[in-house]
Amino acid sequence: MASETDARKFPISDDGKFVRPPSTFTNKIEKGGKFEPEKDRYHLYVAYVCPWAGRTLIARNLKGLQDIVSVTVCSSRMDSKGWRFDDADPDFPGSELDPLYGSSHIRDLYFKAEPNFNGRFTVPVLWDKKLETIVNNESSEIIRIFNTAFNELLPEEYAKLDLYPEDLRGEIDSLNEWMYNDVNNGVYRSGFARSQEAYEGAVKGLFEGLDRTEKILADGSKTYLVGDRLTEADVRLFVTAIRFDVAYHGMFKCNIRNIRHGYPNINRWMKNLYWNNKSFSEPINFQHIKASYYHHPAYNPTGIHPVGPIPAIEAL
Numbered sequence: 001m002a003s004e005t006d007a008r009k010f011p012i013s014d015d016g017k018f019v020r021p022p023s024t025f026t027n028k029i030e031k032g033g034k035f036e037p038e039k040d041r042y043h044l045y046v047a048y049v050c051p052w053a054g055r056t057l058i059a060r061n062l063k064g065l066q067d068i069v070s071v072t073v074c075s076s077r078m079d080s081k082g083w084r085f086d087d088a089d090p091d092f093p094g095s096e097l098d099p100l101y102g103s104s105h106i107r108d109l110y111f112k113a114e115p116n117f118n119g120r121f122t123v124p125v126l127w128d129k130k131l132e133t134i135v136n137n138e139s140s141e142i143i144r145i146f147n148t149a150f151n152e153l154l155p156e157e158y159a160k161l162d163l164y165p166e167d168l169r170g171e172i173d174s175l176n177e178w179m180y181n182d183v184n185n186g187v188y189r190s191g192f193a194r195s196q197e198a199y200e201g202a203v204k205g206l207f208e209g210l211d212r213t214e215k216i217l218a219d220g221s222k223t224y225l226v227g228d229r230l231t232e233a234d235v236r237l238f239v240t241a242i243r244f245d246v247a248y249h250g251m252f253k254c255n256i257r258n259i260r261h262g263y264p265n266i267n268r269w270m271k272n273l274y275w276n277n278k279s280f281s282e283p284i285n286f287q288h289i290k291a292s293y294y295h296h297p298a299y300n301p302t303g304i305h306p307v308g309p310i311p312a313i314e315a316l
């Protein structure tokens, strides 16, 4: 794998495939552990463009953690040092300053946590204000932390919401596995492929994954993916589905079909979550999503981003 210094260049294998590196901070928050569940101790750094960060924002809302875990939104336009805060991209609306250290870039936090850090400077970042370090930078783990770690500090209605219920774990795990590879990461494997063959392999797998998802949701016009309850599986698919027509269809050449015309059941399921549940719609910023995906000099040198689709998501 080529070594990459510019944060906007993504890891590519010799045959042109996009290969997502594993996350590097994978601690838990738990009673009696290094990271104890406490109010006002943890801070989440995100970019609205990022679906992985989007998972954590939705889970934070669903679990009512807004007063327990604070959030900072950085600009959705990277530069050569990666994600930047408002002072490094002041013209970008809706981005914020780093309230903890006044950092200019997300990478400053990685170096604060680990001076010799040599991985990728990704969002989301779950930061510990007490020990001044990164707790976890893997969204699938952060949403599980949010699901359980703070339950004792939460009112009953939020504590009892379980996004990963014991009786559905087997089904959720097996769905997560192919859905991550084919769909959630499939859009990136299509968009960041550097050979025709790698792109075609990824995009075919992606649409097979969407076809499979469509069938699951068609079964009795299901409201949720697994069982009859909202689970993390819905959160994980939603963040990809909501970006699909707006960004992946065009920028990542995922254009065999789109969601609104090609997948009526995914569209119905997505619209229901977006329009009927504020936890899902609140962290969706279509302006950031478009501005960022189309802000890749290597893939879109003019930086012009498309006007459509209009509307970004259809009405119910």
Ligand SMILES: N[C@@H](CCC(=O)N[C@@H](CS)C(=O)NCC(=O)O)C(=O)O
Residues within 6 Å of the ligand: 007, 008, 022, 023, 049, 050, 051, 052, 053, 082, 120, 121, 122, 123, 124, 137, 138, 139, 140
């Ligand atoms: N496994 C990570 C992936 C996070 C990730 O790749 N985030 C992207 C933004 S969508 C990122 O920050 N990329 C910056 C880079 O790779 O330099 C997770 O799910 O949290």
